[in-house]
Amino acid sequence: MIKLGVNVDHVATVRQARLSIEPDPVRAAVLAELGGADGITIHLREDRRHIQDRDLFLLKETVKTRLNLEMACNEDVINIALKVKPDMCTLVPEKRQELTTEGGLDVIENFNLVKDTVSRLMDAGIEVSIFIDPDESQLEKATYTGAKFVELHTGAYADAKGGEKIKELKRLKSAAKIAKELGFIVNAGHGLDYYNIIDIVKIKEIYEVNIGHSIIARSIYVGIKEAVREMKDLICKHSLECKK
Helix, strand or coil: CCEEEEECHHHHHHHHHCCCCCCCHHHHHHHHHHCCCCEEEEECCCCCCCCCHHHHHHHHHHCCCCEEEEECCCHHHHHHHHHHCCCEEEECCCCCCCCCCCCCCCCCCCHHHHHHHHHHHHHCCCEEEEEECCCHHHHHHHCCCCCCEEEEECHHHHHCCHHHHHHHHHHHHHHHHHHHHCCCEEEEECCCCCCCHHHHCCCCCEEEEEECHHHHHHHHHHCHHHHHHHHHHHHHHHCHHHHC
């Protein structure tokens, strides 16, 4: 069955709105794991708008499944990652003015920086994934970085309507197949929710999905443990492996 990584960034977003100590993303991660999460994802941004260094260090000590750190190819954050050594680092683009990540990392344009970052992290024993648009040329270039994982950016699919949504889904299916043929382990994420996840988990090449906002939003009503359990049930119900 496709694995579920739960992003707890927006628990920290609520905390930082008041510069308080609650709600705590570390406690949220524990509850997410109890709900069935296969991993915990956080994004340590350069501007520290939500997740703080303290969160990363504590999560490294408390996460029992798998800790995935989303990060830009930024020297400060790279040095922190090398010190903490999460299970995985996912390299993402980052702009100060964006509300959330707006697209995949341009590997072609930033190849030397990406390759160097991948090498430094992997030399430290950290698995590396590249968050990338479902684009064949970008995927092909990524093969030369040394990364073993890619995470396909599903944002365009999540935002599309009608015929455009069908088009974006076909694009993701094609990219997942190409990525698998290129030797990558294929993850997917961004904008996925309790409705659009159904078609994504039918893509057989996908190993893991990373979901944050929709689960945290749902947890306001039902709690994090139950919100994660509901998403896991959907993944199991609609994935091809569970239908065999």
